[in-house]
Amino acid sequence: MSELDIKKFNRILSIYVQLQSRNWITAQQFANRYQVSTRTIYRDLKALENAGVPLYNEPGKGFALVEGYKIPPTIFTKEEALSFAIAEKLMAKYADKQLSFQFSSAMHKMKAVLRTTEKENVALIEDRYLIFDTTSSEPSTELLSVLLDSMVSKIQIEILYQKPGNNKADKRLLEPIGIFYEHNYWYFMAFCFLRNDYRQFRIDRVKGISKTVNHFETEHQSLECFLNKRKIETQKTTLVRIRAPKKMAHYFNWDRSSYGFVSEKVLKREVELTFETTIPLKYFARWFLMFSDDATIVEPLELKHIVADILQKAVEKI
Numbered sequence: 001m002s003e004l005d006i007k008k009f010n011r012i013l014s015i016y017v018q019l020q021s022r023n024w025i026t027a028q029q030f031a032n033r034y035q036v037s038t039r040t041i042y043r044d045l046k047a048l049e050n051a052g053v054p055l056y057n058e059p060g061k062g063f064a065l066v067e068g069y070k071i072p073p074t075i076f077t078k079e080e081a082l083s084f085a086i087a088e089k090l091m092a093k094y095a096d097k098q099l100s101f102q103f104s105s106a107m108h109k110m111k112a113v114l115r116t117t118e119k120e121n122v123a124l125i126e127d128r129y130l131i132f133d134t135t136s137s138e139p140s141t142e143l144l145s146v147l148l149d150s151m152v153s154k155i156q157i158e159i160l161y162q163k164p165g166n167n168k169a170d171k172r173l174l175e176p177i178g179i180f181y182e183h184n185y186w187y188f189m190a191f192c193f194l195r196n197d198y199r200q201f202r203i204d205r206v207k208g209i210s211k212t213v214n215h216f217e218t219e220h221q222s223l224e225c226f227l228n229k230r231k232i233e234t235q236k237t238t239l240v241r242i243r244a245p246k247k248m249a250h251y252f253n254w255d256r257s258s259y260g261f262v263s264e265k266v267l268k269r270e271v272e273l274t275f276e277t278t279i280p281l282k283y284f285a286r287w288f289l290m291f292s293d294d295a296t297i298v299e300p301l302e303l304k305h306i307v308a309d310i311l312q313k314a315v316e317k318i
Helices: 003-021 027-034 038-050 078-094 097-111 116-126 141-153 223-234 246-253 281-291 301-317
Strands: 055-058 062-065 129-131 155-161 170-182 185-192 197-202 206-215 238-245 261-266 270-277 296-299
Touching: 003 027, 003 038, 003 062, 027 038, 027 062, 038 055, 141 155, 141 170, 141 206, 170 197, 170 223, 185 223, 238 246, 238 281, 246 261, 246 270, 246 281, 270 281, 281 301, 296 301
Parallel strands: 129 170
Antiparallel strands: 055 062, 155 170, 155 206, 170 185, 185 197, 238 270, 238 296, 261 270
């Protein structure tokens, strides 16, 4: 058997195991995992059918094994089943690519023997638990457990949430949709009935949490959808142009990339720096103030007003 045939055999076997690990999976998900085309995946699935494996395809859901054609289920607690999804996410983030792939393959074999309800729970958590950074301060185990259980059971929760600068925590009724780690903090996204909108909450600011008896009122989109939307919103840029004397323009080199620096143009006596910044102008203004005794703002006018307002307030306090 050639190396190509062995690779194909291992992929088909892995697909078979993966079909047992969750109720539905699409050809595109298979293609993404094995880095092949969907056409190749359809051929692999056809090979399974030719080998006597009964497959079922439902538009919009994907492929599944016909009910009953599965490894006898092993009894796991709900918490043990959910830990599979989280362990796989952590391994994908912290381990090297090869080890992560092998661990994922092993986890698919473990998940293949779960009962139907546990598979549904694991599949749900896999889509609602994301990790972005590589350093971590662990959230409260009890709090995390309540959040995960709420998302799986679709039961509303109540929290006591203390915002920065507030001495008292506010009560919030929420429908959580996902947990993620970003910029050294754990967060969760939820629909907040107080604000009647989706909000993200920093987990270390939650001072109390409890489940209610009320079921979710809405079928929410995935966590990834909300985070992608947020990313697009924060990527909106503002064009800023600043001019500074040649003798001091090099001072702008410090940290300018963090403020969206694009290019510089050398004029007769000055250097014009162009930024496309995603940072709110009130923060850009405070950075500019370090150079404001020599530099000038060409545009936008709003930035000039913000700088002038900051300076006016500073003068009033002298």
